[in-house]
Structures are given as C-alpha cells and as structure tokens.
Amino acid sequence: xxxxxxxxxxATLSYEQAGVNYDLIDPLKVAAQRAAAxxxxxxxxxxxxxxxxSRGESAYVVDVGPFYLASIVECLGSKALxxxxxxxxxxxxxxxxxxxxxxxxxVNDLITVGATPLVVQAYWAAGGSDWFGDAQxxxxxxxxxxxxxDTCGVAWGGGETPALAGIVESGRIDLAASCTGIISPKSxxxxxxELAEGDVIVLLSSSGIHANGLSLARKLLERLPEGYxxxxxxxxxxxxxxxxxxxxxxxxxxxxxKAGVSxxxxxxxxxxxxxxxxxxxxxxxxxxxxxxxxxxxxxFIQKHAHHDDREAYSTLNMGAGFALFVKAExxxxxVEISKALGVDAVIAGVVEAGPKQVVIEPINVxxxxxxxxxx
Amino acid sequence: xxxxxxxxxxATLSYEQAGVNYDLIDPLKVAAQRAAAxxxxxxxxxxxxxxxxSRGESAYVVDVGPFYLASIVECLGSKALxxxxxxxxxxxxxxxxxxxxxxxxxVNDLITVGATPLVVQAYWAAGGSDWFGDAQxxxxxxxxxxxxxDTCGVAWGGGETPALAGIVESGRIDLAASCTGIISPKSxxxxxxELAEGDVIVLLSSSGIHANGLSLARKLLERLPEGYxxxxxxxxxxxxxxxxxxxxxxxxxxxxxKAGVSxxxxxxxxxxxxxxxxxxxxxxxxxxxxxxxxxxxxxFIQKHAHHDDREAYSTLNMGAGFALFVKAExxxxxVEISKALGVDAVIAGVVEAGPKQVVIEPINVxxxxxxxxxx
Numbered sequence: 001x002x003x004x005x006x007x008x009x010x011a012t013l014s015y016e017q018a019g020v021n022y023d024l025i026d027p028l029k030v031a032a033q034r035a036a037a038x039x040x041x042x043x044x045x046x047x048x049x050x051x052x053x054s055r056g057e058s059a060y061v062v063d064v065g066p067f068y069l070a071s072i073v074e075c076l077g078s079k080a081l082x083x084x085x086x087x088x089x090x091x092x093x094x095x096x097x098x099x100x101x102x103x104x105x106x107v108n109d110l111i112t113v114g115a116t117p118l119v120v121q122a123y124w125a126a127g128g129s130d131w132f133g134d135a136q137x138x139x140x141x142x143x144x145x146x147x148x149x150d151t152c153g154v155a156w157g158g159g160e161t162p163a164l165a166g167i168v169e170s171g172r173i174d175l176a177a178s179c180t181g182i183i184s185p186k187s188x189x190x191x192x193x194e195l196a197e198g199d200v201i202v203l204l205s206s207s208g209i210h211a212n213g214l215s216l217a218r219k220l221l222e223r224l225p226e227g228y229x230x231x232x233x234x235x236x237x238x239x240x241x242x243x244x245x246x247x248x249x250x251x252x253x254x255x256x257x258k259a260g261v262s263x264x265x266x267x268x269x270x271x272x273x274x275x276x277x278x279x280x281x282x283x284x285x286x287x288x289x290x291x292x293x294x295x296x297x298x299x300f301i302q303k304h305a306h307h308d309d310r311e312a313y314s315t316l317n318m319g320a321g322f323a324l325f326v327k328a329e330x331x332x333x334x335v336e337i338s339k340a341l342g343v344d345a346v347i348a349g350v351v352e353a354g355p356k357q358v359v360i361e362p363i364n365v366x367x368x369x370x371x372x373x374x375x
Numbered sequence: 376x377x378x379x380x381x382x383x384x385x386a387t388l389s390y391e392q393a394g395v396n397y398d399l400i401d402p403l404k405v406a407a408q409r410a411a412a413x414x415x416x417x418x419x420x421x422x423x424x425x426x427x428x429s430r431g432e433s434a435y436v437v438d439v440g441p442f443y444l445a446s447i448v449e450c451l452g453s454k455a456l457x458x459x460x461x462x463x464x465x466x467x468x469x470x471x472x473x474x475x476x477x478x479x480x481x482v483n484d485l486i487t488v489g490a491t492p493l494v495v496q497a498y499w500a501a502g503g504s505d506w507f508g509d510a511q512x513x514x515x516x517x518x519x520x521x522x523x524x525d526t527c528g529v530a531w532g533g534g535e536t537p538a539l540a541g542i543v544e545s546g547r548i549d550l551a552a553s554c555t556g557i558i559s560p561k562s563x564x565x566x567x568x569e570l571a572e573g574d575v576i577v578l579l580s581s582s583g584i585h586a587n588g589l590s591l592a593r594k595l596l597e598r599l600p601e602g603y604x605x606x607x608x609x610x611x612x613x614x615x616x617x618x619x620x621x622x623x624x625x626x627x628x629x630x631x632x633k634a635g636v637s638x639x640x641x642x643x644x645x646x647x648x649x650x651x652x653x654x655x656x657x658x659x660x661x662x663x664x665x666x667x668x669x670x671x672x673x674x675f676i677q678k679h680a681h682h683d684d685r686e687a688y689s690t691l692n693m694g695a696g697f698a699l700f701v702k703a704e705x706x707x708x709x710v711e712i713s714k715a716l717g718v719d720a721v722i723a724g725v726v727e728a729g730p731k732q733v734v735i736e737p738i739n740v741x742x743x744x745x746x747x748x749x750x
Binding site for chain 1 (some may be wrong): 396398399400402403404406407408410411413414415417418420421423425430434435437439440441442444446447448449450452453455456491493494496497498500504505507508510513514516517518520521524525528529530531532533534535536537538539540541542543544547548549551553555557590
C-alpha cells in the first residue's frame, strides 16, 4: 500500500494514514507463524497430523481420522465504532448487524478450507460492566448473534463476556468469534491441491464494505461535512451503508457440497481486497473478464479517498465478498445455487498458466506476486 | 459478594469495589445462554447432537460420532496490566508468563469435560500497531505461547493480531485463546454423570493467583506504600508474585486418562474461588478435611484486603487451582501422578449425601447453594 506524505482534502488517503501500520505487526506475525508451525508435531502423540497446506490458509486443519477438524478465531475489527457513532446520531442500535459481521469474519474464513461450521463461541470483551447494562444494545447483540448462527446452521456453544476496564476503552467492546467445524467427507478439503488451469472463478457478491476497510472509511469522515449522514445513494446515508451486515457465505458452500460441486479453492475477500485472489501458493494467472457491480458505499469511498481502481481493488472488496474456484463445467451451476440462496454471483474469470498475477481486464489493473505477502 | 460502602484503608475491599459489577453483566449472560441453547438443533442437520449437560459447564461438547468435540474461547482478563506496570518498574518483560496464563484460561477449562486439547488459536488485540513494535515484549509473548503449547501438547493453529485503536486502549493488549479438543474414547466425557457419594476430592495446587482476582489485587495497591515492590515473602515482591504463570493442568488430566483413572467430574477454580466446587448441578455435600498450603501472595491479599476466610475462599483459589472428583480407590494414585508431573496435590475431602454445600472444616466455612449462581 502506498504511504503518502500529505493528508489534506484532495490527496489520496492511504490505509496506513488510516492508522494501521503493517510494518510493525509483520515481524511479530512471522515469528508467531514460525513458532506455531513448530508445534505441529504435538498432534502425533494423539495419533493425528496437521494438514500442512492449511498453514497460511484462513483456517487451521487437523486430520483426526474419520474427518478433518478446522478451527479459527477472528476479530470484528473497528466496525463497532461506526455502530456507536451512528447510535449517537440516530438513537438506533446496530448491534444485531455487528453480531452478524463478527460471526461472518470467522465463518467465512472457516469455510474456505471446505469445512462445515459446527460451533461458534462468542468473545465479547467490554470496557466495563456498564456496557452490558444497556439492555437495547445488549439484546440486539444477542438476537443478531443467534440469527447469524441460525443462518449458518451452527450451534452457539457459549463464550466470554469479560469487563476489561483499563484494557478495552470505556464504552467500547472488542468483539471476536471462534469457530470449529469439520471437513466431511474428507474429499471436501479445499486447501488448493486441485486448483488447475481451466478452472473458473466465480465471485459471490458482497453486501457492502463488510468488516474490512473500516479504518479508512472512518478516516474519510474528515472530508464529509455531513459525516455519516451524507447520502451515498438516494435514501441511504454513509453510516447505514457502512453498517450493512457482512454476507454469510456458508449456506452457499454447504449447498454446493450437497449438490456435488467440488470447490478447488476459495478465497474470502477481506483485507487486501482483490489481491486475495493471489492467495493460492501456485504460479498461476487469474484472468478476470467480468467484475460485479460495485456497492454504492464502496464507489463513494473510492471517490472521496481519491483512489484509482488499482488502489480501490487492492484495499476493498469492490462488490466481491468471496471467490470460488471450480471446474468449468460446474461454474453455471455454482452461480445458480448461490443466486437461489439470495447471494448474487457472477462467472468472473478463468485460471490460466502464466506468471502469478490477477489481471482484471475490465478496469485494466494487474496485481502481481509482490502485491500480496500473506504467508 | 459483599458490597461495602467504605473504601478507606482498614475497610474490607470487595470485588465489586474493584470494578466488576456482575449485576450488570448477568442479565445479558442469561439472555445469551438462552439464545445459545436454542441453536443446538442446528447440529441435527449435520447428523450430530450437542451434549446437553455441557451447557453451563466450562466447555461446549458436541457428539460427532466416533468421539466428542469440545471447544471454548477464554479471555486473560486484566493480568496484562500488572505485567505492564511491573515492566515500567523493572524493565523486564513478563509476557512469556502472560502467554502461559492466557492459554491456561482456555486449556484448564477445556479439560474439565474430559477433553484432550488439540489446537489453540491466539487472539492478540492491541491498542495500536506500535504494541507489536516492541520486539522484546512481542518475542516474549511468542516464546511463552509456544512453550505453553509444548507443555500441553497442543498445536498452535494460528490466530489474529489486530490493531484496534479506539477500542483497545493505547499501549494495551486484549489477550484471549480459543481451544478445540476431542474426548476420545467417549467414556472420558466428564460432565458429571458419574459423580456420586463416596467420591474423593483431589485438589491440585495453584502457582499463585493465576488469572482471577487481579482487579482486586490491583485495587489493593492503594494500600501499599511500596506498591508492587512490597515484599510478600523474603526476596519476592508483590508484582512478581502476582505474575507467577498459571499452572497448566492438561498434562495431569492426560496422564490420569492414560493410567485409567476415571475423572467423575472436574472444576477449574477460577473466579468465585472455592464456590466453584459447587458447580455440579446435583444436590450433594462436599466435605473438605484438608486444605492445601496458601501461596504467600494470596495470604498477603487476604490480609491487606481484610478478608475473613469466608470472603477469601469465595474469591481466590487459596492454593487450589483445579479440583478432581474421582473414585475413592483412585485418589492416592491421582495425587501420585500429579506430583510426578510437578503439580502438588492433596486428598482434600469427600462427596457425601446431603444439602448442596461445600463444608471447609479446617477453616470452619460453609458455602451453600445461594453462594454460586453460574448457570
């Protein structure tokens, strides 16, 4: 991502200016990943083995014999701050949607490896006991959490509701979810062994910004005299548009598995935007011939942040929340199944032999290997 | 817990004065528990069922056919604040121990249902990217996390390292761990069906305060002119004593299972102190004839908080970090196996017919049913 020296209105607003500096986080991540990889041998004592290819994927997978076990913990990020600020402006509680966002962060990652999510645990760490004393907000969080579990067909196992004064800021809440699932039959494992030339890329539509890019979205407020109440489309203000809950994709992946569609690979389009299409370790070219419609809130952000298409597609989901890589003959059926479940989908491109890059033809943007260092 | 109107030195210092008000949190917890219970039916669609008795236990259990699946997410709480304050005083990093504490919160709960912990996920949410830029502290966290995984024989699957400015306070970190395990063979399930009169209570020693009661411990600083540097025992100051890492009990429960000792029930002694011995839903009396040695830091807190034994044992672990309920004939072997692994243990009491209560004879304290409302 580009760091820019100026931050006045009219200048490009980068993600780093929005407060996240990956250069500081990355050395720790690398050290943690190395240390984590060195613990895999412990599973042998229990008669199990890790699926090594899942290291660096969105969820961790262990072979426990009759099936694979997948697990993950994921954070909401800063989207709850938008809910808080909008509550101050409108009096409404947006925490039902925030709950869905939090579960989506975990579930949409877990399913990339082919897992059926089974159990979700809630991690709700508030800045003080009084956070939980606001009954309207607390009930919205509970109701939204349950509704998202219902949509995904997962059991809500329990969770933690600590009051962490001195760690979490007063009046705020740190939301996360852990999710455990199984991959059964084992042939559903989709850590990428099957991805090949000729596979087709199907993109599932996003509902908006989802829960990535919110630091940037909040930073943009400086440039909006009406702030969150600025219209992004007729009758839709910026705040409400940002708070559209993240689409839950597990109903689609479960339906595809039931229909016998084999997912060769999946990518959850979150941070790093469309560069996530480069996630697979192979050297392959992803040629995109069709891009989905861009949600109004994302066009709005692109415009006001003065992002060109390259920066916008490298940061935001731009209408594509989840990518499925399937056999060419399964592509039409994949789209059909997704649409039948209310999730719009488009046959967007193909996997080709060639250098590791994603070529987005309609906007004339190419991301190469250097643009994504996730592992 | 007693709420007291005065907070001057000399007065009893209650847990509520230390900043945690359960009256505000509990209605949300009840609503969340009800909503969570209503999601159990989703497992049927996948051919599975929940183990209903695990609702209200420390970990959630699902019957997935060949074995049970157990999962949990747990928060460290406020112990990292002590590490931060001690770092300012001594220049040392205490985050290796803090990492062990965090994993212990999850693992020690997961094993209560009879599970073998398999995978741990890290949740490290910092107040800003710069938290991760302190290499000494970050490396200590990584090294301690790995060492605790090594002790427990679990694979570190991965995790999240978000920078949450505006949610987590600047310079602070919100630490949590999720853990997934299996119960295999299924006969290891210990949600309490087998607990019966005549069973013996074995208490495993704690290393100190562990990670519960830290709000109280920090509040006490007001009464200590030398603060964290006050001696609690020769050569041991209050801060270092508080930071003794929580004992990891999974090596003991795994060794017991291998030796054929059946755990009828377990209780991880955390918040609510010895009232946790009342966790099992049955109406039974727990008669304690022997109490373990109290770690100096807990005697020190009891003295300076002016707690009588009743309040101290109802808040802190008082030397007992984990309770095992086993057949009388297994009691001596349980102690032996635990000691061989370096965890001191004592045959502390027996399970009897009678009203639901724990009678701690050596200190003449009884906790009844009204003293613990966890479900």
